[in-house]
Amino acid sequence: MSFLRSVCYLVLGLSCAATSLSLLAKPVSVLVLSILSEEQDRKVMQGLTRELRQFGASTEEIQVERVEINSDQSELAMRSEVQTALAKRKWQLIVATTGSSADLARREAVGVPLLFRTAANPLDECLIESLRTPSGGATGYTSDLPGEPKMLEALKQAYPAMTGAIMLVDGTPEESGQVDCNQIITHAQVPCESGPKVAGPNVATRDPYLDQASLARFARTRRLQLRYFQLCSIDDLPRLSPLLTPNTGVVVPNRGLFYEDRQTLVSYLNTRQVPAIYAHRAMLQAGGLMALLPRAEPLDAPPRGIEQARRILAGTPPGQIPVQRPEGLELTLNLRVARQLPVPPSKSALRAADHLLR
Template identity: 20%
Template sequence: MTILAVRMQRRSFLCALASLTAGFASSSTEAAERLRLAAFMVGLPLDHPIVLTRLGILKRLMVQRGWIEGQNIRYLVRSSNSDPQTLATTARELVGEAPDVIVAGSSTETAAILAATRTIPVLFSTASDPVGSGFVRSLERPEGNATGFSNNEPSMAAKWVDLLREIAPATLRIGVIFNPASAAAGGVTYVEHLSRSASEVGISLVSAPVSALSEIEPALAELAAQPGTGLFFPPDSFTFRNARVIAPLVAKYRMPTMYPYETFVEAGGLISYTGGRDESDLVMASYIDLIFRGANVAELPVQFSRSFELVINEKTAMALGLTIPLSLRVRASRIVS
């Protein structure tokens, strides 16, 4: 099956979620009456605005599906606080609560939860490379106890390379900075896709793995020593958490950089291109509802973004001596000034 066919199949499935839910509702009234436990594991602090916003949206979507907190559903939210030392412990404690479903905030949390259970249904709200990470056997039919949503699949590599070249035409090579311990599939799949896409347009690729925040500046200094170097930070929960530290460091070494999340651009990064996250909330709510009403998680396909967001920081472009071409301006979802 081609990528286009897979996307079309997923789009059709997403559009059919409402009717599927209705079908399960009509045959599962008794099941819906039992108090269900939906557990969540995130890497960000529980009082972080992103966590509060996403959880609030999901709860409202669940109410629309008939799941009222305190009546037929309760929520349990835990954070690992991005601490590798407590990640496995937090996952085991959450599994020990015997929830009906567990929602994981990222690939890092998903891996920890799946190491603790292969029976409880697990939904990843974002996992950039679920097949490469071993979370599912295939996108169309996961066949395990996990499925969910991804907004930055590896096949987007060609687009990331093209956009970086479009805003910074003098780019001759691209340095890829990531933490193998937290990047999806250890970053391997992304480096492979990026390498192929870059070579097709005559650009070389340099892999620059790091394992700590203190290693990022030395990596930047080494990459900046060669003129014509641009950067890309693939999806990685470690670099995402440290976006507000990384973006200013990159600016210091004056290299045009493409990011997978607008958080970096808001912190001073040049440009980002990412799949829309809003659809994740709909998928999570719909899948939780379907699982509560009897659906088999192994038969629920992984869903991907149908919309994409291009964000550019005009001030950063000017500081780099770059002019945002009209072709990018008209396509940008937002230009940060």
């Protein structure tokens, strides 16, 4: 019987390669920790059941239990639910379906190997210390890629006459706080004020994840005037208006304020007929012009997490297993929005786009 193949279904609900690995020398208990609904997890659990039946596994050999945490309740109540689940038996593996459930497992299930299906930023969520060497009891998959310099490059390729670019900075406390994984959170001492920001420490204080050096390097080589503009509230968007001169584009990184108020932000930039590039699929759904996103896995690619699960079950500490990331970025261009702008995107950008929304 192959426990590895069972974990394939547990992680993704997909079938694995027909490889027979007898990893179960003793009963194994797996906890699926989720804040998603039972319906959303149904395929994962059904796939696992089918796989176990296919290989004739008995319930004595492997025990898989899904625990759904109500995310609408207080953090204390959620942690209590996790503690109750952990007390049922000794778990050999915890599979968290989201970053939030992974964070709960990290806090409560010290010493139990943790595999997270996805986490937007596992470093910021204190799940790991490094993508290459997590150095803890967790590993998994993250869709996070530092793509702002590539976003600027794609925007320039689409609009070669562009002479200026504005990088938006989320100045809200949630983004500007520096996370300490020992439970201490400090926030920038300077109150947030919407408006232009000078590159350097002023921007880094509010958004330490922006690769300012790479952005500046590309701007110099393309003779672009790169400016940073901080928003503390979406209501401050009108302050951006004086900078939206002809041949100026806007780069919108994937940050909390911009995502939460995406409809207002996208509508404002479209109304101003400004070419803008985003970093989240939801921005395209809100009517965004273009987006640079983590590349989706090919349908015939080996399901992610399989090698990680195999190594964990073979005895390798999760902290020694690198976190998996997408294989590059892909560009999506919304032609419906592009037709409303005074200048169409370049032919080279249309050829380079991985997806065209018509």
